[in-house]
Amino acid sequence: MTGLTKKNPDEMKPAILQLTMIGMLAGLSNSVAAPAVTRLNPPSALFTFGDATPPYISRFMVGQRFDLQATVKADAGKVITGAAFTVDGSPVTGTTTVTSIGGDRYNVVLRAYSSVAVGARTLTVLAQQDDGLTVAASGNFEIVGTTVQGRKAKNVIYLIGDGMSLAHRTAARIVSKGIAQGKAIEPLAMDTLPVTAILNTPSLNSIITDSAPGAACYSNGNKSNNGQEGVFPDDTTDKWDNPRVEHMGNYLARTQGKALGIVTTADVEDATPGSFSAHTQDRGAGTGICDMYLDEAVAKHNLRVLLGGGRKWFIPKGQPGSGRIDSLTASGADYVVPAELATGWGVPTGAQDPGRDLIADFVTAGFVYAADGTAMAAIPAGTTKLLGLFHTGNMDVSLDKIAERRGQPAVGTVATFPDQPLLEEMTDKALEVLNRNAQGFVLMVEGASIDKQAHNMDTERFVQDTIEFDRSVARCIAFQNANPDTLIIVTADHECAGVAIIGSSNVTNAQLVTRAALGGTDGVAGAINGAAGVATDGQTQLRSGVVNTYDSAAFPVYDNTTSGDGYPVTMDADRKMLIGYGANGDRYEDWLQNVQPNVNPAVRDTAGDFFIAGQATGAGVQSAVHTAADIPMSAGGRGSSLFGGTMDNTSVFFKVMQAVIGGAK
Numbered sequence: 001m002t003g004l005t006k007k008n009p010d011e012m013k014p015a016i017l018q019l020t021m022i023g024m025l026a027g028l029s030n031s032v033a034a035p036a037v038t039r040l041n042p043p044s045a046l047f048t049f050g051d052a053t054p055p056y057i058s059r060f061m062v063g064q065r066f067d068l069q070a071t072v073k074a075d076a077g078k079v080i081t082g083a084a085f086t087v088d089g090s091p092v093t094g095t096t097t098v099t100s101i102g103g104d105r106y107n108v109v110l111r112a113y114s115s116v117a118v119g120a121r122t123l124t125v126l127a128q129q130d131d132g133l134t135v136a137a138s139g140n141f142e143i144v145g146t147t148v149q150g151r152k153a154k155n156v157i158y159l160i161g162d163g164m165s166l167a168h169r170t171a172a173r174i175v176s177k178g179i180a181q182g183k184a185i186e187p188l189a190m191d192t193l194p195v196t197a198i199l200n201t202p203s204l205n206s207i208i209t210d211s212a213p214g215a216a217c218y219s220n221g222n223k224s225n226n227g228q229e230g231v232f233p234d235d236t237t238d239k240w241d242n243p244r245v246e247h248m249g250n251y252l253a254r255t256q257g258k259a260l261g262i263v264t265t266a267d268v269e270d271a272t273p274g275s276f277s278a279h280t281q282d283r284g285a286g287t288g289i290c291d292m293y294l295d296e297a298v299a300k301h302n303l304r305v306l307l308g309g310g311r312k313w314f315i316p317k318g319q320p321g322s323g324r325i326d327s328l329t330a331s332g333a334d335y336v337v338p339a340e341l342a343t344g345w346g347v348p349t350g351a352q353d354p355g356r357d358l359i360a361d362f363v364t365a366g367f368v369y370a371a372d373g374t375a376m377a378a379i380p381a382g383t384t385k386l387l388g389l390f391h392t393g394n395m396d397v398s399l400d401k402i403a404e405r406r407g408q409p410a411v412g413t414v415a416t417f418p419d420q421p422l423l424e425e426m427t428d429k430a431l432e433v434l435n436r437n438a439q440g441f442v443l444m445v446e447g448a449s450i451d452k453q454a455h456n457m458d459t460e461r462f463v464q465d466t467i468e469f470d471r472s473v474a475r476c477i478a479f480q481n482a483n484p485d486t487l488i489i490v491t492a493d494h495e496c497a498g499v500a501i502i503g504s505s506n507v508t509n510a511q512l513v514t515r516a517a518l519g520g521t522d523g524v525a526g527a528i529n530g531a532a533g534v535a536t537d538g539q540t541q542l543r544s545g546v547v548n549t550y551d552s553a554a555f556p557v558y559d560n561t562t563s564g565d566g567y568p569v570t571m572d573a574d575r576k577m578l579i580g581y582g583a584n585g586d587r588y589e590d591w592l593q594n595v596q597p598n599v600n601p602a603v604r605d606t607a608g609d610f611f612i613a614g615q616a617t618g619a620g621v622q623s624a625v626h627t628a629a630d631i632p633m634s635a636g637g638r639g640s641s642l643f644g645g646t647m648d649n650t651s652v653f654f655k656v657m658q659a660v661i662g663g664a665k
């Protein structure tokens with residue numbers, strides 16, 4: 001099919017249908033209308049563009065379960081009375097349900113299909129209308145097998161630095177390890193991993209992914225639309241009925257008895273943790289995502305460790321700190337899945353239960369619960385199930401947690417949620433608990449606020465959270481040294497904020513503090529007081545007077561030893577490293593550490609009068625955005641030799657599966 005360029009599926013009617021439509025319209029004068037298939041899942045270029053050739057959009061492991069789904073549009077006033085799926089011409093066994101979804105459209109679904117036939121398979125849906133007219137449409141997918149190659153990985157550790165690309169890593173190395181005469185004094189822990197690859201990150205519907213598809217692809221090998229996790233897009237508004245793809249945790253629990261662990265510094269309902277076990281078209285449906293952790297992940301994925309923030313989803317509605325939502329449709333919604341899905345996947349239907357005490361239910365299911373770092377450190381020896389919720393929302397960032405430990409004034413929400421553990425401490429505890437499972441485990445550790453603070457263009461906080469993340473990588477490498485059958489993958493879900501290390505400060509911190517208050521010397525704050533081409537006070541005081549580039553940037557020096565806790569004594573070192581943002585929102589910049597986190601960058605640091613207009617985001621709270629840049633991946637341990645080169649982010653899943661099932665040399 002030449003002349004057709006591939007575009008976003010939702011923008012383009014299937015080529016075959018278009019031709020059929022044209023044919024039909026031509027023949028209208030002498031024939032009747034016909035039903036049409038407007039969507040066929042799994043997504044494929046065959047269905048959307050008529051292109052049967054690789055790359056196959058959807059790929060699955062041998063035996064990995066996924067749903068078959070089609071949207072069929074009937075003629076006006078007609079009814080779709082039946083439908084069936086075939087693969088390579090053979091009828092698919094199982095229950096196919098046909099549900100009217102309004103607008104003469106019907107949702108046709110067959111749940112939890114799987115195949116052992118390695119290679120490209122052709123999927124066809126056939127639907128019949130009550131007047132006898134039928135319609136068929138085809139797509140394809142690939143079934144991926146494994147080969148026996150050598151010793152297998154028993155444990156898999158994914159470390160995801162949310163939004164972390166090369167520049168974030170480099171900035172963390174400059175600050176935490178130091179550079180002398182051009183050489184890193186010491187590598188980051190992630191630098192010591194022997195294998196490197198480059199990953200493409202687009203989602204199913206955009207070159208710019210968000211964290212849901214950006215992480216889910218590592219957990220199930222497939223793309224999804226932005227904001228969606230563990231599912232393919234469909235045409236219903238129901239958040240919970242989408243065609244599902246089985247997660248690695250579920251698959252390996254079912255086939256090898258492995259345990260699953262999820263650790264994050266974000267709210268545990270957030271996209272990256274949610275993408276390792278939930279199935280929903282709404283990454284924000286927190287009540288349901290957290291209920292699903294117990295109802296499905298504990299029961300089916302052998303979830304044994306869940307650590308992070310997000311306690312609000314676990315507290316009964318009406319009690320202090322609760323965020324549970326009494327709705328199936330609103331933001332933060334609870335979940336109920338269709339009966340046919342529950343039957344097809346062997347999972348509970350769920351319930352709209354705002355009054356549920358989810359912490360109590362986890363404890364009933366055998367979990368030890370910890371609400372702070374001290375409690376987590378003190379869990380009983382031999383614990384095999386651990387739930388730790390250290391904040392009602394996202395945890396505070398490492399810069400602020402460390403300040404608390406150093407006895408400095410509390411900032412952020414540290415005072416309300418004291419004694420939150422650091423990511424490396426949560427990682428240690430997760431490894432200790434998961435390692436008690438004889439069949440091994442899959443662990444996902446997320447450094448979430450690298451992304452959140454890069455969005456906020458808060459340099460000091462995203463850099464320090466990258467350091468916290470790297471210290472967690474170090475803990476995993478130490479674990480791998482003691483447990484050689486462990487595969488470690490360190491990567492990101494996407495790049496955030498277009499981070500660029502532009503140089504260093506030309507002045508001491510004290511001088512910078514002075515300059516940051518000088519901007520308003522003419523008494524008029526803001527960029528508007530500078531005529532075209534005439535520098536504003538801020539541009540004079542804080543840019544041309546401060547930013548050293550090229551050789552005058554030299555080597556910024558940070559003290560990481562005096563603190564004794566492994567973190568920089570201060571991020572406001574003299575002649576500090578300076579960061580620019582290529583995907584920025586509006587902000588005022590004074591290069592100094594912000595006292596408080598999460599302040600709107602457009603109303604922060606105004607005294608310096610150095611306004612930098614953003615390239616993205618409009619009115620309201622300003623935020624830098626994700627970019628489409630490829631991201632780095634580092635791998636070490638058992639099976640890491642399988643990785644390398646440049647590949648699509650979904651390929652990581654299949655290589656991990658090869659390492660676990662077939663082994664590697």
Ligand SMILES: [Zn+2]
Nearest residue numbers: 163451496626
């Ligand atoms: Zn983000």
